[in-house]
């Protein structure tokens with residue numbers, strides 16, 4: 382199994398190109414199921430989750446070509462991929478494929494809307510909480526789906542073959558359920574109003590894609606989204622937004638090691654709250670035409686309290702990385718996680734590097750230390766893994782991060798991007 386070895390202590394300096402967002406690319410790829418035309422997506426990151434979703438979509442009959450060629454493993458940064466779901470050959474998404482990734486469950490929306498039926502295994506994904514799918518099921522029922530859960534599968538049928546628009550108020554904000562209901566309602570009969578919908582930038586990117594395909598959607602990016610269903614959707618060409626979590630991760634790495642890095646292609650509006658917090662810690666953040674410049678000189682890291690919440694608040698997907706940064710702050714910070722009930726798995730691993738963190742319910746109290754010392758560590762999810770990389774970059778000596786496959790789910794060419802800025806970091810195979 383691959384590992385990442387880091388020798389810490391170098392300040393970062395240079396340019397890091399920001400990739401297309403994993404969490405935007407996945408729903409856009411799934412939207413290809415809604416049309417028999419070609420959906421062309423630009424700026425799709427080369428990630429394990431994208432490859433896994435290509436396999437899942439392929440099982441339903443979706444054909445794809447990378448930059449015009451049907452090429453599975455093209456090396457390189459984010460690519461343009463054409464997806465064509467001319468013939469849906471299977472409306473079942475099997476356990477073996479869906480269990481590896483939470484977002485694969487989302488195929489239930491387009492399959493049900495276009496084919497009138499779907500059988501989808503209950504999902505897997507990062508081990509950060511129980512992650513039920515009750516809101517997806519309740520919302521789809523409100524749109525006229527008849528549902529049964531049997532043997533680990535959700536079996537869904539649209540009454541009379543087509544979903545019907547309706548009003549649904551999410552009892553809790555859910556990114557995934559908003560994606561699914563927006564896709565499903567795009568081909569439903571009549572008008573759907575989604576209230577207390579997620580406002581994340583990835584929702585806006587999906588709405589832009591659906592609108593380019595001919596959907597009638599208003600209000601994406603606000604908590605009320607109105608969708609007038611249409612009979613058919615067509616192909617389109619859409620660009621995946623830059624990854625705000627990758628952006629925030631590298632910004633926190635620079636805030637931790639010190640240095641001066643241009644995050645090329647990054648968009649500040651996608652993570653303003655996190656950038657404001659970084660400024661409070663003492664980092665200099667400058668939006669430019671090229672991207673976001675992040676700088677920190679020799680001054681210490683100021684402690685800042687943070688609470689995760691839905692967009693536009695501080696994202697849960699940056700919580701672990703921020704905790705990494707706070708381990709070396711000059712004082713005490715409190716980090717409260719409100720989205721997932723079990724997203725502190727990085728705490729015990731950061732402790733191996735010398736961090737002082739105590740947990741009190743959903744709050745981590747981080748007592749900053751003057752230095753961290755390298756050690757072997759192992760992470761259990763994607764963002765936890767990268768928080769260990771950030772801490773390792775600032776720690777004295779050698780840190781080895783095991784279970785690198787978590788990182789490969791969400792960070793394109795991590796070692797290359799960081800070593801290009803002076804970090805001593807390498808992948809050890811086997």
Ligand SMILES: CC(=O)N[C@H]1[C@@H](OP(=O)(O)OP(=O)(O)OC[C@H]2O[C@@H](n3ccc(=O)[nH]c3=O)[C@H](O)[C@@H]2O)O[C@H](CO)[C@@H](O)[C@@H]1O
Pocket residue numbers: 404405407483484510511512513514515516517518553554555556557558697698720721722
């Ligand atoms: C692929 C992708 O885009 N993943 C992101 C997406 O995950 P995902 O879409 O799974 O996250 P949700 O927004 O749905 O989850 C938010 C909260 O709602 C709960 N919930 C959700 C659905 C449901 O039916 N019932 C229910 O109780 C979840 O357990 C969680 O506590 O948004 C999360 C919150 O920003 C991010 O951390 C993930 O990186």
Ligand SMILES: C=C(OP(=O)(O)O)C(=O)O
Pocket residue numbers: 404482483484506507509698763764791
């Ligand atoms: C939690 C994440 O992913 P997923 O929802 O696919 O598990 C993430 O991207 O941080």
